[in-house]
Amino acid sequence: MWAWCGWLVAVHAVAAVSPVIKIGAILTDEARGGSTELAFKYAVYRINKERSVLPDSTLVYAIQYIPAGDSFRSYKKACHEIKSGAVALFSSGGPTLSRSLNALCRSLNIIHLSSSADTASQEDNDPDSFTVNLYPARxxxxxxxxxxxxxxxxxxxxxxxxxxxxxxxxxxxxxxxxxxxxxxxxxxxxxxxxxxxxxxxxxxxxxxxxxxxxxxxxxxxxxxxxxxxxxxxxxxxxxxxxxxxxxxxxxxxxxxxxxLVDRDSDKVKDTLLVMEKFHPIGASILTGGHIKTEPALLYDAIQVLAMALAASKEVGPTNASCDDETIWSNGKDIMENINKIHAHGLTGPIQFQNGVRTNFSLxxxxxxxxxxxxxxxxxxxxxxxxxxxxxxxxxKRDPPPNVTLTIVTVEEKPYVMVKEGWNLQGNARFEGFCIDLLARVAAQAGFAYRLRLVPDNMYGARDPDTGQWNGIVRELVDRKADIAVASMTINYAREAVIDFTKPFMNLGIGILFKVPTSQPTRLFSFLNPLAIEIWLYVLAAYILVSFTLFVMARFSPYEWSSSTHVCGHETKLLTNQFSVCNSLWFITGTFLRQGSGLNPKATSTRIVGGIWWFFTLIILSSYTANLAAFLTVERTVLPIQSAADLAAQNSVQYGTLNGGSTMTFFRDSNIDIYQKMWQHMSTTSPPALVSSYEEGVRRVLQGNYAFLMESTMLDHRVQRDCNLTQIGGLLDSKGYGIATWKGSPWRDRISLAILELQEKGVIQILYDKWWKNTGDVCNRDGKDSKANPLGVQNIGGVFVTLLCGLALAIVVAILEFCWHTKKNASHGRQSLCSEMGQELRTAMRGGSS
CATH class of the missing domain: 3.40.50.2300 (Response regulator)
Structure with missing residues (x-):
């Protein structure tokens, strides 16, 4: 690991070195058991085991611990180590500890090796200093x-x-x-x-x-x-x-x-590999397989001292003492050897001048x-x-000037389209919203470009099994293209591997569906304004009121009239105008707002008639009002109204673009409904995922299929085909952006260009040009409203009112009967019970003499 210069290769004086050399270390309490202490112990172990530097000597050590910043205690601990025979002291704990040992070691000629930045010893560059600092000079x-x-x-x-x-x-x-x-x-x-x-x-x-x-x-x-x-x-x-x-x-x-530690060096890697395998402390010295700078400096300090000792003519035991200020006779010789060292350690090249490290590489x-x-x-x-x-x-944040960039895109109406029937080459082959936008952005940002289609015609999705990307994203990751301009959605997964500019368009996911066929007109469509149950209730009310009127008329004395006929003798007959047929006729005539020629006389029958008139007023008014809507408004009923409806049924198939951001949205979503929809789309047969937007729209027009697509493209399709419509609102919110490879210097420039174009309204002008002003916009007749049949909850109160009126009529009829019976009983001097019985018999027989 160590590379020596020629003058230090031959070490001939090792025979004079003591067989046992003691060294001491002064560390802070927080370093106890840490990587710095372990690196110190390991370095001593390597010197003693390899014997290549000190073949006839063994290093022994003692470690003292002090609180951080305690100069007095560090002085006492250092004196104790010197008195016990330590030829050198090592310290690692900050400049305070290092400075407290500088003066002591200088006065006693004891070598002090430090791995901390000590400004005093380094800046003075004192030739009489006995402090050696492996930390680069401040x-x-x-x-x-x-x-x-x-x-x-x-x-x-x-x-x-x-x-x-x-x-x-x-x-x-x-x-x-x-x-x-x-x-x-x-x-x-x-x-x-x-x-x-x-x-x-x-x-x-x-x-x-x-x-x-x-x-x-x-x-x-x-x-x-x-x-x-x-x-x-x-x-x-x-x-x-x-x-x-x-x-x-x-x-x-x-x-x-x-x-400072060149962790990419092969020699450093080999040393750390051997260190990591040293059981039980080797792995604890390293952090994630790498060594920190402080332990590495202390490790190199042990090696420096060992080399200086090996080059010394004589190294005997120390006789220095803090008490009588006795100096160590060999200290100056070792210090001179340290200043002559040229070596290479974990912290790179090592060279000293008066104990200050002058050669290193960062x-x-x-x-x-x-x-x-x-x-x-x-x-x-x-x-x-x-x-x-x-x-x-x-x-460098600024991109190079006068550059031609390679730009990839995907053909998709109306963003990027290839001109048909034209013999064009290069960028002139393309037209569309993104092409116009790119031309203006390039003029703002200052670059030329070559435009081409991505080979697989995919925007870019990550394969969850292999982790590989396809489409535009793969082109940018592999640096085969500089920029991508297309209807490309900004999402988290893509942003992790490529960069996006500020969005030039905001959008969401919508549902494209075919407009249902209008319901055919039926022969009995006039019945549609009222629900079938209402018609049944009206029929029941008609029968009930007719029967009630008949009974009330028979029951009430005031509905009976008398007539006299002379056929040889006088006969007095009682008649009632509300027979069964007449009662039905009266109810029918009033229901149809026509006269019947019959007029109730008794209060009870008039109440029945009045309540029935009120009932028919509400029913007929409601019927008439709703009839106009049903006969004039075209009714279209959609089988689904939202994404929840799609997920809850199996009759209508649905899918999205394979490999697009919409597919990624459903695949990675944590929302239950969207997870259920993705499960259906990914497993249904025939496949619900399509290879292009054109295929998705074609399947929608064929019927029984809903296509999940981005709202801007959906809007473009709906405006041009009256057979298409959007269902529900947007499922999410996102944006389209221009993509670059990670760290590209063009991203910021293009973002600024987009912001300027947005503020000037240029992007809105381009949107209107390609969405609304193309001449092929569908003209809709506007019959999109729908009238719903009136149910019980709408006019049920009419029936409650009718029942209350009938009950009131019955009560009044009973009161009339009782009052009339009591009156006749007093005049005929009969009992009330007999008179009531006679009146009941008369009512049941239909007349009396």
């Missing part, structure tokens, strides 16, 4: 960030930091060239810090905070919607590649950072989104050559 890192921001042309930026002077950057060094910089401290309140930067209109931000708090920062970015293509974040941590950035894969936000990482999102290498930087960008297009 002033050198400032140059790296300055070069990157200059390349990105960041003249105005923000910096989010936790504690000034304790991060990876020296803000003053970056800002000294006069650029506009806003620095916001955010110990825990990332939302407040981002809000302040957003209020200032800052979109370029350097994040110089603890990587452990990334989750809080990511949540604040999403909450404030600072995650679009206008924002660019640069992380100072070397472990950006290991961050969980999945929330930002699909919103085109820019994120960049440096990487890889520039950039976040890419999409289904296989993650970080990719876009360049590299080193102190000698500076910044080199290997993917210039990665940070």
């Amino acid at each position: 002033q050198v890192m400032d140059r790296a960030f300055a070069d990157l921001t200059a390349y990105l042309n960041w003249t105005r930026m923000g910096v989010i930091y936790e504690d000034y002077g304790y991060g990876e950057l020296n803000i003053a060094n970056i800002a000294k060239d006069g650029r506009d910089m806003y620095c916001v401290r955010a110990s825990h309140e990332y939302r407040r810090a981002l809000t302040l930067l957003k209020a200032q209109g800052v979109t370029h931000i350097i994040v110089d905070t603890d990587p452990k708090k990334l989750r809080q920062l990511a949540r604040a970015i999403l909450q404030l919607q600072m995650n679009n293509e206008n924002y660019h974040y640069i992380f100072t941590s070397f472990d950006m590649e290991l961050f969980d950035l999945e929330d930002f894969y699909y919103n085109r936000v820019n994120m960049s950072g440096w990487r 890889q520039l990482m950039r976040l890419v989104g999409g289904e296989k999102g993650g970080t990719v290498v876009s360049g590299h930087w080193n102190p000698g050559d500076g910044l080199t960008i290997t993917d210039p297009a990665a940070y």
Whole structure:
């Protein structure tokens, strides 16, 4: 793993090295049992096992733990290790811990190896320092960030930091060239810090905070919607590649950072593979198969010390002490050897000057989104050559000028149509709404184009079994085309693998159905204004009222009249005008609004007549009003009214376009009705899915088939064929957009062009041109209304009123009978019962003398 220069290959002084060499480590409490401690132990294990660097010596270690930021306790722990014979101290826990050990080790000539950014030791570059820091020097890192921001042309930026002077950057060094910089401290309140930067209109931000708090920062970015293509974040941590950035894969936000451990190097991969197999701690050192920067630095620090010890002429036990300030005699010799090292470790090339690392290589990482999102290498930087960008297009938002793009489409009326009967070539072969729109967008965005049809004539659907796409989507994913212009619906699945512009048209899913044939006129159509049950009730009422009138007339004394005939003697006869026939005739005449020549005399019979007149008034008025509607309005009855009706029946077949977004909508829907409809469409025989819209419309016209299609195409068909109609409302809401491959620089330009065309009304003009002003629009007669038969719920109250009137007439007739009987009984001096009996007999016989 280590590549040595020629002067260090021959190590001849190892015989003078002590057989047991003790080293010490001062770590923070939170590092206990973590990957940093385990990497330290593993590095010692590898040195002792391989014996290639220290063949005759064994390293032994002791680890001390202190609270973070406790300088006093770190001093005491370090003195304890030095007194016990440690020839070197390792630290990893931030600049506070590193600085507390710098002065101590310098005064005692004890080697101190650090893996933290320590500004004091690095910036002083003291030739008498005994501190070796494998972390890149801070002033050198400032140059790296300055070069990157200059390349990105960041003249105005923000910096989010936790504690000034304790991060990876020296803000003053970056800002000294006069650029506009806003620095916001955010110990825990990332939302407040981002809000302040957003209020200032800052979109370029350097994040110089603890990587452990990334989750809080990511949540604040999403909450404030600072995650679009206008924002660019640069992380100072070397472990950006290991961050969980999945929330930002699909919103085109820019994120960049440096990487110190070249995880793509074969030597690094081999070392980590061996490390991972080391049981039981190997897997715990790594994160997802990769090692973090801090453990890697500490691992390299052990290797650096081992090499320096091997190159030393003599390494004896330490006799240094904090009490009497006795220095270690071999410390200066080992420090000189460390400054001569040229090697290559997990963190790349290693070289020191006065303990400061001067040679290293950084890889520039950039976040890419999409289904296989993650970080990719876009360049590299080193102190000698500076910044080199290997993917210039990665940070360029503007597309190249004077370019001819390949555009694919699908033939579909009225969006894209191939001209027939014309000997045309190239783009001139096509016409339609999308063709006109494309010409105007190209003029706005500034590109030429070559137009062709997609080979399989499919818009693009993902196969759930293989995960492969077809149609237009496949062409864009494979970069065989630059742009797709068609009636292509924007949905989640497609947006995950390709990009869409702003929608140029909004629509939904509708149901296309054939207009039912009008019902033929029947001989007895005059009966249609009233439901059959109403006619039956009217007949029953006719019989009931006739019978009631007859009984009431016989029962009431006032309906009887007397006459005298002389045929040898006088005879007094009682007669009643309401016989059975006369009662039926009276009811019939009044029902038909004609006279009958009969007039009730008794109050009870007049009540019956009056109630019947009221009843006939309502019935005849309702009949007359509804009769006009039934005789003048053409009645069409649709067997289905909505998608729920389709799902609940099996007589009418229904389907949609195979491989389109409508099919995907039903296939992936979680709504029960739509799931049931998809089950029917995908399993019915003959197949319900069609290969083109033309086939779907043809099946609708053949009858007994409903076609689920997008509302804009449905509207176009309905306006041109009077035999077609739309059923119900829209099932969803979505839009058509122009598609590009993921990350295409043309997306934003085309979106702006579409917005401008919409604001100027150009797109509406094109819609009217291809939908309404083509000259083949169907002229409908407008007879779409329908009159419904009147049911019991409409005029049932008339029958209630009739029954109440009949009951009242009966009560009055009884009262009349009783009153008349009592009157006759008083005059004839008979009992009331005998008189009633006589009157009943007279009523039943039909007369009396």
